[in-house]
Amino acid sequence: MSEVIPANRKIKKRTFLGLLLAALLFLLFMAFYLLLVASDRYAAFSRSVVMGLTISTLIFTLLFLFGLLAIVLTIMQKRTFPSMRWFIEKTLLLLYPFVLQIGRFMHIAQEKIQRSFIEVNNQLVRARAMEIKANELLLLLPHCLQNDKCSYKITRNVNNCRRCGKCQLAEILRMSSARGFRVEVVTGGTLARRAIEEYGPRTVIAVACERDLSSGVLDSFPLPVIGVINERPQGPCFNTRVDLTALQESLDFLLGKK
Numbered sequence: 001m002s003e004v005i006p007a008n009r010k011i012k013k014r015t016f017l018g019l020l021l022a023a024l025l026f027l028l029f030m031a032f033y034l035l036l037v038a039s040d041r042y043a044a045f046s047r048s049v050v051m052g053l054t055i056s057t058l059i060f061t062l063l064f065l066f067g068l069l070a071i072v073l074t075i076m077q078k079r080t081f082p083s084m085r086w087f088i089e090k091t092l093l094l095l096y097p098f099v100l101q102i103g104r105f106m107h108i109a110q111e112k113i114q115r116s117f118i119e120v121n122n123q124l125v126r127a128r129a130m131e132i133k134a135n136e137l138l139l140l141l142p143h144c145l146q147n148d149k150c151s152y153k154i155t156r157n158v159n160n161c162r163r164c165g166k167c168q169l170a171e172i173l174r175m176s177s178a179r180g181f182r183v184e185v186v187t188g189g190t191l192a193r194r195a196i197e198e199y200g201p202r203t204v205i206a207v208a209c210e211r212d213l214s215s216g217v218l219d220s221f222p223l224p225v226i227g228v229i230n231e232r233p234q235g236p237c238f239n240t241r242v243d244l245t246a247l248q249e250s251l252d253f254l255l256g257k258k
């Protein structure tokens with residue numbers, strides 16, 4: 001049974017990091033199991049194959065272990081280590097599906113894992129302490145943030161919004177005009193990718209649900225993306241909202257306070 005997580009409940013980073021460690025231990029267990037199979041005297045014909053598998057599993061386990069240590073070190077030190085970034089990205093990209101499976105097996109809600117992953121990702125992005133100009137930042141918003149009764153088409157051109165105040169687009173566009181960053185409203189991952197390709201930002205702030213954010217963050221590697229989880233007071237994908245304080249805080253972090 002899936003657990004419904006209130007939008008404002010803070011999920012700890014340790015949920016995702018603990019599952020990442022569990023995935024690593026599982027890989028290690030597999031490597032030792034394969035080693036036992038390879039040393040079976042009745043399996044001489046397949047020994048070289050199994051040994052090859054064992055060595056490959058051990059190499060990947062070491063790579064992921066280094067990646068996990070790099071993630072923890074980056075978060076604890078609040079500073080980035082460029083030489084470790086490759087290991088971090090590969091560890092997250094390759095182990096993420098595995099982590100979700102382990103979580104499912106342990107009856108941990110997928111949303112909880114995804115939210116924890118986004119928290120880990122945000123800390124990793126923040127550790128980079130980049131100096132971003134407003135025109136290098138793209139804010140991606142989901143279409144469901146628009147009031148469902150609004151007839152203006154804002155997905156092609158966000159300036160079609162009349163800023164009537166019936167949804168939060170008005171306030172967000174006011175922030176955008178004041179600070180000069182670009183805003184795009186997208187209906188899904190394909191349009192989000194297209195907006196990133198067209199605009200070529202150095203950093204993205206993306207507002208979406210846990211599932212879309214986590215897949216978007218992984219798809220966009222190595223582009224740094226700060227994720228802000230949306231609020232769904234009327235259910236998924238309908239008149240959603242965003243915590244404007246959290247959004248403002250992310251903008252202030254990247255662009256400085258204004």
Ligand code: SF4
Nearest residue numbers: 150161162164165167
């Ligand atoms: S602020 Fe008004 S015009 Fe703009 S998208 Fe929302 S409802 Fe439509």
